[in-house]
Amino acid sequence: MPPVDGGPDDCELLFRMADQARDLSARREAWGVFYGRHARYVHGACARAHSKLIGIDRVPDAVSDTFLRAYEKAATFKLSGASPEDQQRAVRAWLVRINENIVRDYFRNAPGIAFVEDSELEERHNAHDDGGPTSSGPVDGRIRLLEEGLNELSEREQRVLRETVFWYVDGARQQRMPHAAMERLAKELDTTPANIRQMRARAMGTLRQYVLDRS
Helix, strand or coil: CCCCCCCCCHHHHHHHHHCCCCCHHHHHHHHHHHHHHHHHHHHHHHHHHHHHHHCHHHHHHHHHHHHHHHHHCHHHCCCCCCCHHHHHHHHHHHHHHHHHHHHHHHCCCCCCCEEEHHHEEECCCCCCCCCCCCCCCHHHHHHHHHHHHHCCCCHHHHHHHHHHHCCCCCCCCCEECCHHHHHHHHHHCCCCHHHHHHHHHHHHHHHHHHHHHHC
16 A cells, blocks of 8 residues: 555655755655655654653754654665555654654753853763664663653743753853843743742752652
């Protein structure tokens, strides 16, 4: 049975995306069909699994990053001789694994995130995963503890922590939330930037202690 949208099967789309000999517009066209076929599924899976950790507003970003990485790693997907239905199941499982790695990248090395005075944020990332099968171990444990610890915080505290994490800039020695972003967040929460910093420090202390107590 061919794909319900009448287009090429998933393996053919991935082959076209990875084929460097093809015109770039053709590769992007294949990616567009692939995205349209699977984006809703990945969005739902990401929202169910990770919205509590990254916030529902960040789910579309995680989904977009997932499909960008899938485009970059299309050549790594290997499956042959399978029906379109089996291809779909395999491709979606692959995309969900990539999405999980994307979320891990957002919080790489957590809880080694430390907020210090004047809204500076320090974080060190491990090397990024290539979108292959997810690994188990300490990172998975920290993600789970972060999710549990976030449940101990109020919605306002969770919002403040998420906003700060997503202003992280890879490679920068000192991390500062832009003034305009801080002002916008303070206005949305009906408070002041000073109170935001205090709220963030308290929330981070609570989260860090939760993780340390259970590590």
